[in-house]
Every structure is written in structure tokens, then in C-alpha cells.
Amino acid sequence: MEMRGPGSKFPFLRSFFVLLFFFFFFFSVSKAGGESPYEIQQRDKVFLLPGQSFNVSFAHYSGYVTLDEESGKALFYWFFEAVEDPHSKPLVLWLNGGPGCSSIAYGLAEELGPFHVTADGKGIYLNPYSWNQVANILFLDSPVGVGFSYSNNSDDVWNNGDASTAKDSLEFLKKWFKQFPQYEGRDFYLTGESYAGHYVPQLAQAIVRYHQLTGETSINLKGYMVGNALTDDFYDHFGVFQFMWAAGLISDQTFKLLNNLCDHDSFVHTSEECERILDVASDELGNIDPYSIFTPSCTGSGTFSRNRLLKRMRIGKMSEKYDPCTEKHSRVYFNLPEVQKAIHVDPSFAPSKWDTCNDIINENWKDSNNSILPIYKELIDYGLQIWMFSGDTDSVIPVTSTRYSVDALKLPTVVPWHAWYDDGQVGGWTQIYKGLTLVTIRGAGHEVPLHKPKQALLLIKQFLSGSPMPTLSEHASF
Template sequence: MASRSAAGVIGLVLLLHLVTAAAAVEGNWREEQARDRVPRVPGQGFNTSFAHYAGYVTVSEQRGAALFYWFFEAAEDPGSKPLVLWLNGGPGCSSIAFGLGEEVGPFHVNADGKGVHMNPSSWNKVANLLFVDSPVGVGYSYSNTSDDIKRNGDARTAKDSLAFLLMWLERFPQYKGREFYLTGESYAGHYVPQLAQAIKRYHEATGDKSINLKGYMVGNALTDDFHDHYGIFQFMWTTGLISDHTYKLLNIFCDFESFVHTSPQCEKILDIASTEAGNIDSYSIFTPTCHASFASSKNKVMKRLHYDPCTEKHSIVYFNLAEVQKALHVNPVIGKSKWETCSEVVNAHWGDCERSVLHIYHELIQYGLRIWVFSGDTDAVIPVTSTRYSIDALKLPTVTPWHAWYDDDGEVGGWTQGYAGLNFVTVRGAGHEVPLHRPKQALTLIKSFLAGSPMPVQSSAHSDM
């Protein structure tokens, strides 16, 4: 049964849903889709075979709260493809900036910040792809209520996201009942399972199956405070970022409680660890940091690496352009303030935050949802060690033992293990943003996930004679 608080959330969302549904009966959804259609974006020097839409969905009339979305139909035969929602974390970071602009979206921002280019590994090759800036105060999303963006937290984010989905489906009714999957990374390790839980409880309370949730997948995901923090120290030590002595001191002075509520001793050792690690990108420890020599897309090193470490800076330029905001139907009032990839205000004032979402995994596994967890193995922020400890804490029986999986070139793409109710996949050489560092492997990942198939194993064509 849903808890009392969950039932209250469901009641409010249901009321909003009914109001919106009544309006949709009049056929307004066709007008709303036409209004949100984006013919082209500035700096788009190519045509596309798919339609895309951008705009706002009001999630609370009382607060004047609206979430911004950008939706891309599948590149081919969208009527037969599932609907996939992507969420970035932070909390406070934009799904448009990261998930769309540099990871899984069809359009990636050019190095000059003045245009876009096609992403050959876009996830809209296999799905209809929806990006949402969540919660209010993130990206182009907003609230008309003073200080509302200082009142975000896990519970309200799930509530607003559920309201968004129900009302977005009234605007795009052709996706009602379509197979639906949640995906995301980092703090979306909270957002995604919490939203999945809200959807399932809404189903149980109302019988409304317009959101046909089939499963979810999260990457380098914040999951359990204890295991997440415990795994960081071990990863830093085993990858050679810190000394033996510092590793021992971290485990002495930065136990679970003092790490969450940092003590002076823990702060001192963390500073030492940071100094020892040096000026690296903790989100991708083996790739270069963004500096002046990467300012041009013609940079020889960048071409050799097939990776641009300055993608976030490009997005800051592009999404602050007035002509871009006009093309995406951004609220003109919002456009007057500076667009940011991540909101420090939202992050600094975050309210309720569950210490662990493992109990939600246990609840959702009982529903038979398809649940996958993936991890780029060069991330020192939420490293593969942390994720493995969290999965181990679920105490799920192993179904398929640990083994390598292979990409299209016959190279090891990572490793994987199947559990009863969950599949775990690592992506070799990828950092915190797996699709940014290993786009082709990430496309293989989403293909396998949506098909409910194991990651590919080495074919005979690539095996040794």
C-alpha cells in the first residue's frame, strides 16, 4: 500500500491530471504540439528526419511552477519505438545541458558555442527521447513563487516529475500506454527510482496506466550514502591517486557520520587527498581537463582522443543565446537571467535527501521492472567500487556470473553481472558521464537495455584462431 504521504501526493497529482485531461478532450493537444514544435535551432546546418518539440508543462498552478522539456521523436518509425526519459542530477543540473547537449541527445553543441552538430550515437536511434530540466530552478524551468527554488528536495521533485509526465502525456496522447523507461545519471540515482516508485504507487491508487513504466536504468548513480562514500576512498587508493597513509587516515577520520557531517579532522585529510590527486578531472581521471589549448575544435589532441573536455563551456555559450531561447520557446522572463548548467542555489538549499534508495530497489524489484545499473570505471566521484558495494548490499542472487562484454569493434566494452531483479554493467574507460566518453558503447548499452537482452559477448569473428 502507498504511505499516507505518498497517497497525498497521488491525490494532488490526480486532481491536476483530471483538470488537464478535461481540457485535452477539446482537442487542445494538437494546438499545443504545434505551438511547441521546433522547426530548426540556430546554427543547425543540416536537416533531420525526425520532429522535435520544446516548451513548458505547468506542474503546480498554485506555485506557478513549470518544468522545461525538449522532446525528440525517434529517428525512424517513432510509432513503434518506446518512450525514454533522461534526467541529470546535481541536484540542480540541467538535463538539456548534459544529457542532451553532450551525451545522448541528437544535437551536440559545437565547440564555438554558436551551433549544433548531429550525434551519431544518439539514443533517439532506438527510442523517442524526452529531456526535462528538473526540479524548478534548474535550466529553463521556473516557479513564480518567491523562494520556491530554495524548497526543493527528493519528495517534491518526484511529485512534480509525476505531475509533469501525466500532463505531458495529455499534450502528446499518442504516447499514452507506450512502453516507457526512465534513465539518468549521478543524483538521478535518487530521482529515477523515486519517480518509478511514485508512478507505481499512482498506478495502484488510481488504476491509470497511461504511464506504462517498464523499467529504469541509472549510471554512476548516487545510491547509498555509506557505500558511496566508502567506495570513493578505496577507488582513489587503488587507482594511485592518494598515498597509503592518506587512505588509512581517511578510513579513520572520515567514517560515515563524519563524512556526511564533516569533522575538522576529516576536512583536513580530504584536503590532503585532493592535493595528492593533483589537478585532474575527478569525473574522468584519465582524460585531460579543460584548458586553453582545447578552445578550438581543430585541436589535434582532442581529435585523437575523440573527446572534448570543454563541452560544458560550449553549452553555456549556446543556451544563453537569445535566438536559441526564442527557438526553444523559453519564457522571456527566464531568458533575462543567465542560464547555468547547474544551479548553485538549488544545490545549496536542497531539502530532504534520502540516505539510501536501496529500500526502493527492493520495492520495485517486486513489481518485475527491468532495472539496470551501469558504471563508467574511471569516475572518482561515484566510482564503480561504490556502486558494487551498494549492489552487494541488496543481497540479490547471481543469475549470470561476472564476464566481459564486447563492442561492435570486438573490443572489451566493459564487464557485466546479472542478478535476480537487476543487471549491472560497467563501461570500460568511461567517466562519470558514460555517453560523453564512450558514446558508441553507451548506444550498445541502451539497445540491450530496451531489448531486455544481455550485453553482447565476443563473436567468433573476433575471437582468436
Template structure:
């Protein structure tokens, strides 16, 4: 046998071996997908046209950390639609309990906590949507090492969210190369920015677009402690929620410090502010609160511990309905939930996680500045009736970036009505949603669907089409 033939045969053997390995991996992926496939949910008295999957991805074998996901394909032609990952914040709050079950998901929970209804404004009308409960201890996500629940933080969360994505694409190889976007709200302002940075670094390190990352969109997001506090105090004062004297003292004594490390002088003024504001839902100031609310502690002390309660059709107690539903054994069985301790209960927000959070930078504006020049599509949206991370706070953070204006402030429209306002900067678009609280897709679901469709298409928010009338 000649040397040339020997080399060719060796190459052929290696090629066949690799093809067999790829086929084996693809077959394993298909088998795991089928194991994760959700056939029908308890309380689902309607059919859907899309497939959906739920299960776990191990992100750390040594300690047994596994993150729970729920993936819903687009309801029409999923092969042509992008992939969007949604993250809720807290830290410690479930993307399943909030994002999916009362905001952008197709399955929402009725008042009885046992029945589902179909959300006509689900974001899977625009994209394939992936929900992730992160980090461990949140929702159904777990660790075999109990101390892990007490040691979560921003750094580990970003690293393990990236690990999740890489492993998830191995399980769903048909979505490799698909246009991929990140989205989320509240403390996910940290999650999304940090994960975006991790993806960009990973792609550069590997010299290729391992993840075809196109951009991110975040709403009422925690961005910068100084500007968030400055904007919050001004928002409350401008709407007549607090007195002139309290407003002045908040700015003097609280010094825009994190409320969980506030001085006694700051705490004294905060107590006065809470008394002046009265019994309202800070996350949606113009709608009544849930009278059976599970936790009515003021967000001035726990602004990072939950993400809101309300929904439309109006029901201020959706948190309780989801708590009932996701604790049902038959629901957990349908979603392939791993039960390692039957005494543990599913919670919308796990405050053990938030109370033991290890690292949280005061600002993620530095990450914004780096990503603004990476070619990503970056949008920020804000419901303008949220007093927790109000529109004023977000505007201050954006102003600090000192970006050139591409298109000046204007109104955008939905069905002939003003849906909100926007301004387009170089590298960033800012959109407000009129009459919405902290959870924009919950309060204004139709407008939120318009928002995500505009974002994914790369088009600006719709303008009013003027009709000219001519006299006869």
C-alpha cells in the same frame, strides 16, 4: 416514450458528449504540440528526419511552477519505438545541458558555442527521448514564486516529476500506453528511483497502468552514502591516487559521513587527499581537465553539485560551449523559452538550487528493494574511470542487496573489443563500460548506444563471436 427508450437516449447523449469532449481535448493537444514544435535550431546546418518539441508543463498552478522539456522523436519509425525519459542530477544540473547537448541527444554544441553538429550515436536511434529540466530553477525551468528556488528537495521533485509526466501525456496522447522507461545518471540515482516508486504507487492507486512503466536504467548513480564513500576511498587508493596513510585516515575520521557536514578532522584529511591527488578531472581520471574550467572545486566537497565535463571527440570544456549556446536569444526563441527576467542567465548547473536543497536521504537502497519485486527491468551501468561515484561504490551497493546471481561475471564486446563487464542478478543487471568516466555516453558514445539498445530489447550485452579457422 418508454422508459427503455428514455434510458437509451440519455446514454446516447452522454456518449456523444464524452466523444465531443475527447475530440476537443485531442484537438487542444494537437494545437499545443504544434506550438511546442521546434522548426529549426540556430547553428543547425544539417537536416534531421525526426520531429522535436520543446516547451513547458505547469506542475503547480498556485505558485506558478513550470518544468521545461525537450522531446525528440526517434529518427526512424517513432510509432514503433518506446519512450525514454532522461534525467541529470546535481541536484541543480540541466538534462538539456548535459544529457542532450553532450551525451545522448542528437544535437551537440561546437567549440564556438554557436554551431551544432549531429551526434551519430544519439539514443533517439533506439527510442523516443524526453529530456526534463527538474526541479524549478534548473535550466529553463522556473517558478513565479522566487522562494521556490530555495526550497527544492527530493520529495517535491519526485511529486512534480510525476505531475509533469501525467500532464505531458495529456499533451502527447499518442504516447499513452507506449512502453515507458526512466534513465539518468549521478544524482538522478535519487530522481529515477523516487520517480519509479511514485509511478508504481500512482498506477496501483488508480487500479490501472496509467503510465505503461517498464523499468529504469541509471549510470554512475548516487545510491547510498555509506557505500559510495567506502568505494570512493578504496578506488582512489587502489589506483595509487592517495597514500596508504591518507586512505587509513579517511576511513577513520570521515566515517562515511556526507562531506558537506564533515568534521574538522575529516576536512583536514580531505585537504591532504586533494593535495596528493593533484590537478585532475575526478569525473574522468585518465583524461586532462579543462584549463578554463568554470569551477574547479574538488568533488569531495561538492559531489552532488555537477555531473562532469568531458566529451568525445575529446574536448574538456563542453560546459562552456553549452553555456554560450543556451544563452543566445535566438536559441531561446527557437525553443519557446519563457523569459520573465532578462538578467537571469542559463547555467549548466544552478548552485543556488544545490546549496539550498532541503531533503536528501542517505540511501535509496530501500526503494531498490521494493522495486526489485515489481516486475520492472532494472539495469545499473558504471564507467570505470570515474572517481566521484566509482565502480567500487556501485558494486558495494549492489552487494548489499544480497541478490542471487543468474549469470556470472563476464566480458561484453563491441566490434570485437571488450566494451566492459557485467553480471546478471535476479531482478537486476550490472554493466561496466571500459574506459569511461562519469558521463558514459559522452566518453564512450558508441558503446553507450549498444548499452541502451540491449536494455530496451531485453537482451544481454553482446558476447564475442568466435570464428574458427581450419588449416588447409
């Protein structure tokens, strides 16, 4: 028997209910500032960017979400709807690390975002491998003091840490979903790289515990994926030394001294003897990009200091067509007044000089977990889908470090180590554990979507679909 709704017999009723729905959706008053979600979205909608010589079929929005009216604490976001049928696609949040580095500068402008910055820093071009091919993508500059995110209380910038960042990011999401209620309850995933190896699992844990405490389901977290991720101080440190030695970057003697003199449990508090041998290791590496050891470094940028190599102060220097100076291009573009106006940066709170990373935040970070592995165990038991990926030419958080961390979880193997393929070529290797999937990307450095954009798009597609990386007989292509 055919089932008929209330509008099948009386077509005008269907139109009435549709209009009624849109009335309540667009004109329901939000708690923030008395504006409706529709008004906020219209205010934050981005139309034409400086240097944009092409049209796009997707909508995108940028602006602030105020976390604390009293202190004037606000986080800056840029949100891109999927290229096709955004209403059916999941929502993905991307976070860069540092700590103190901008997701707008890196994730958006040179990795997985729809727009990348041209070599002169005055325009943008379309990224054919943008992740909004398969999902709605939200970029967040977190914590306050990063990129265009700000606080009227300077103490907030000087006192960031893991705990406050997770708390503020959760508060951001709760308010962002109120401003974009059409995404409430949508399948939601967290992604990121580098120090986001802390941010992402910690935020996932905060969301899960918030759900358990309140029963609130507007943030429908399904899983997370992190790449070249800082995970465990001991294994990360030990893996760096081993990778540098195995790749022929340091001498046998230096490798032995690093292991004998440096405390693997901490990247921050080192002895004088360890400091000296770290300097020797830095000299032996020479002027290479430690984030991608087989590709050219940006000429004229000076040598990479030991701090940059071993304390994770920056995140990468390259682009899809291999321009190793993309960071310079972003600095030019996002300091242009017309760009800041187009993306709704409030000049009253804009930094005097926008930069890709904020060293004050990095140097004054208050709390950093020695290991994130206990959070993995908690969230695996909770049932989230968890993937870790690793570009295998990164010496800063190398594949050796990630493999040691995964091994420490002692998870049963479901599918053993094997190659995966893209267009008939080995794209990397993968192993599926009970509760976690590990994927390496062959030939990629620290910023996988930058170095291997096509393979990175395949990676996010497989992750979101819950499918393993393709084998030779079933390799996928775009």
C-alpha cells in the same frame, strides 16, 4: 476464413473512421488552458535551430509543462521522436542530477541527445550515436530552478528536495502525456546518471504507487536504468576512498586517515578532522578531472575543489571527440537569445543568465535519502526491469561504490561476472542478478554516453530489448 473489417466492403467507411479518429485526437480539448493536444504540439514544435546547417528526419518539441497555475511552477522539456518509426519505439525519459544540473545541458547537448554544441558555442552538429536511434527521448530540467524550469514563487527554488522532486516529476509526466496522448500506454523507461541515482528510482516508486492507488495506466513504466549513480551514502563514500587509493591518486597514509576520520554515512555533515584530510586528498589528486581520471581537464578552468570532488556539485567536462570544455560551449549557446526563442523559452521567465547547474539548489537541498537500496528492493519485487551501469574511470561515484551497493542487495546471481564485447573488443564487464543487471563500461568516466558514445548506444539498445550485453561470439556493432 479471411476476416474482414467494416471498411473492406465499403472503402469509404474506412476513410470515415480514420478521419473520425484524427478529429477526436487532434481536437479533443485538454484540461490545460483549453488547448487541444494538437495545438500544444504545434506550439512546442521546433523547426530550425540557430547554427543548424543540416536537416533531420525526426520531429522534436520543447517548452513548458505547468505544474501549478497558482504559483506559476513550470518544468521545461525537450522531446525528440525516434529517427525511424517513432510510433513503434518505446519512450525514454533522461534525467541529470547535481542536484541542480540541467538535462538539456548535459544529457542532450553533450551526451546522448541528437544535437551537440560546437566548440565556439554558436552552432550544433549531429550526434551519430544519439539514443533516438532506438527510442523516443524526453529530456526534463527538474526540479524548478534548473535550466529553464521556473517558479514565480522563489521559495520553491530554495526548498527543493528528493520528495518534492519526485512529486513534481510525476505531475509533469501526468500532464505531459495529456499533451502527447499518442504516447499514453507506450512502453516507458526512466534513465539518468549521478544524483539521478536518487531521482530515477524515487520517480519509479512514485509512478508504481500512483498506478496501485488509481489503476491509471497511461504511464506504462517498464523499468529504469541509472549510471554512476548516487545510491547509498555509506557504500558510495567507502567506495570513493578505495577507488582513489587503488587508482594511485592518493597516498597510503591519506587513505587510512580518510577511513578513520570521515563518517561514511554522510557526504554533507563532516567533522573538522575529516574536512582537513579531505583537503589533503584533494591536493594529492592535483588538477585532474575526477569525473574521468585518465583524460585531460579543461585548461584554464582552475583546480577541482574538494567540494566538487566529494559533494557532487558538477557532472563532467568532456565530449565525444575529447573536448574537455563542453560545459563552456553550452553556456554560450543556450544564453543566445535566438536559441532561447527557437526552443520556446518565455523571456518573461528566462533566467538572467542560463547556467548548466544551479548552485542555489545544490546548496539548499532539503531532503536526501541516505540510501536508495530499500526502493530497489521494493521495485525489484514489483517486477520492473532494472539496470545499473558504471563508467570505470570515474572517481566521484566510482565502480567500487556501485558494486558495494549492488552487493548489499544480496541478490542471487543468474549469470556470473564476465566480459562483454563490441566490435571484438572488451567493452566492459557485466553480471546478471535476479532482478538487476550490472554493466561496467571500460574506459568511460562519469558521463558514459559522452566518453563512450558507441558503447552507450549499444547499452541502451540491449536494455530496451531486455537482452544481455553481447559476448565475444555474438558481439554487436552499429
